[in-house]
Amino acid sequence: MAVVQEPVLRRHPECRVQVDTIGRERQPVVCIDTFLDGADALRSHAIAQGGFHDNTGFYPGLRTPAPRAYYQVLYENLPGLIREVFGLGPEELASVESSYSLVTTPPEALHPVQRVPHFDSNSPTELAMIHFLCDGEQGGTGFYRHRQTGFETVDGSRREAFLASLEADAKSGKIPPPSYINGDTDQFERIASYEAKFNRLLLYRCTSLHSGNIAEGFSFDADPAKGRLSINTFLLNR
Template structure:
């Protein structure tokens, strides 16, 4: 078994940390096998696809790598709470995306919230963005009212964004970083970072875990 390979960098003008871990799980083949028999259902909270429960031992298996990331990259010395975690597959065709799903987003405005995306197959990665008008790369509770007011004014002025996943720079957002997907790679970042799945126009959006964009997505809270 190969030890996880951790790298960290700071992105954008705000120099927010992100962590990339290759070899995140000791047995990714077993994870993919578990996903093949999992019961998927439509995702909540604007997720453009399906989600299913993880094997109960998932976090025990990734704890060494995750602990190293939280301590070494996010300077976390206290407790960590798991808020949500699941297998996830993006399945929504671009022409069926809501306006919200066509834009970069944040998962939470609390800086103590951490997001994790664990890629289990080939495919598209994760992109991070700066909102051009405000210059924001993160949106916390203090920034949220001004950010939303500016963004909504832009959408009223310009109309809805194109019906596509946002993977690169647009008139409203500048891409500041891209993490490519690799099997058994995880990217870990603050939930307040503006980001999107970097899903190409010709991506295979199958609901079959063996063919689609299969990931584990998880959300943590640092105590």
């Protein structure tokens, strides 16, 4: 089997950083456009290596590990920004997990919990990123407020109340239809939305309620050359 050469990556000299505070809770979301010089090579690497597999979590699609070069460029360029915006030093983030990702699960196959916004962890000192290696027609990312509780983030102190509210809705017949959330519903209000754009990176707390903006007519293509290719990263305390 041919060896796929790792891409050469560095921060793009024309990258643009925007820091927003969203919703009533004023949570920070960092949006970096034109993030990497070498993003085309990164996309080509994903296409060439293939090997996307079903995952065991709730991500609605396929994943495969990102290359070592990607980890290196994150280590070289993000610590200062993370400290400035989130107040976190490198010593507080014990591990980094990055994966190429493709949304491939059709709406009729979604588990009920995949039909509503989610949080990635209950720790406000853990961060998540999505780096789009696709274009706008593939759909971006939205952030949400849960109407019943008013929560826009779900940390350890809120987890039980949030899940109990969802369970109560389910028991009363308020189960979301088999579709991806893509805007306001009876249960959730979208408080911010960022379109997919090639080489755009979003960085936010893992506690923020969010979901991909997957519209009707989405192709769910498992080919990384055609589908909703991104790199999803988690910066964790463990």
